[in-house]
Amino acid sequence: MIDAYIVDDREVDRYTARRRLAKSGRFAAVHEAEDGRIFLDKLFDQPRVAASEGPLVLMDISMPVMDGFQTVDALRARMIEQGWPKDVIVVMVSSSSAERDRARAAERPLVRGYFEKPIRVQDVEEMLRLFEGRDLPSTR
Numbered sequence: 001m002i003d004a005y006i007v008d009d010r011e012v013d014r015y016t017a018r019r020r021l022a023k024s025g026r027f028a029a030v031h032e033a034e035d036g037r038i039f040l041d042k043l044f045d046q047p048r049v050a051a052s053e054g055p056l057v058l059m060d061i062s063m064p065v066m067d068g069f070q071t072v073d074a075l076r077a078r079m080i081e082q083g084w085p086k087d088v089i090v091v092m093v094s095s096s097s098a099e100r101d102r103a104r105a106a107e108r109p110l111v112r113g114y115f116e117k118p119i120r121v122q123d124v125e126e127m128l129r130l131f132e133g134r135d136l137p138s139t140r
Contacts, residue, residue: 001028002053002131007039007071008032008060008093017058017093017119024124031055035063036071044078054087056131058119059111061094061101068092072108089131093117 004027006017014032021027033039036059043055057075061068072090079088091113092105105111112130115123 002026002128003029003031003055005031005033005039005043005055005057007034007036007057007063007068009034009063010060013060013093013117016117020119020121020124023121024128026128036066036068036074038065039071040074040078043075044082048084054085054089056127057088057090058093058115058127059090061092061096061105068094069104069108072110076108076110091115091127091130093119 004021006014006021008014008017018030018032021030031042033042039057039059059068059072063071066074072092075088075090078084079086088110089112090108090110092101092111093115094101095117097116102114105114113127115127
């Protein structure tokens with residue numbers, strides 16, 4: 001079973017994503033955060049079990065406090081700083097189909113995919129393929 005984080009400032013988008021993830025039956029726990037700072041606090045405040053796989057993170061691009069790109073950059077920096085395994089898989093989710101956002105997401109080593117809202121059943125299936133085929137990104 002997989003742990004997941006949904007990081008999005010809009011309750012309706014978190015609700016939709018949570019329902020889609022639950023429907024797959026593959027997730028042990030689905031955590032939520034309204035912005036990047038809350039997400040980082042939640043993730044790094046939990047004890048890390050050495051044998052566990054890192055979570056799947058659904059990261060909204062446009063949020064107050066820290067946007068998705070700033071959050072992914074801070075996540076990567078903290079993983080390196082704290083010696084975390086390179087096993088956190090991030091997928092960006094956005095209502096934007098802008099090529100610029102896709103390109104910015106692709107520049108980040110932790111980001112494995114880009115999905116447009118609302119999250120669909122097929123999107124969750126693709127996220128699971130990305131997670132299971134985890135050709136893990138470099139944090140260096």
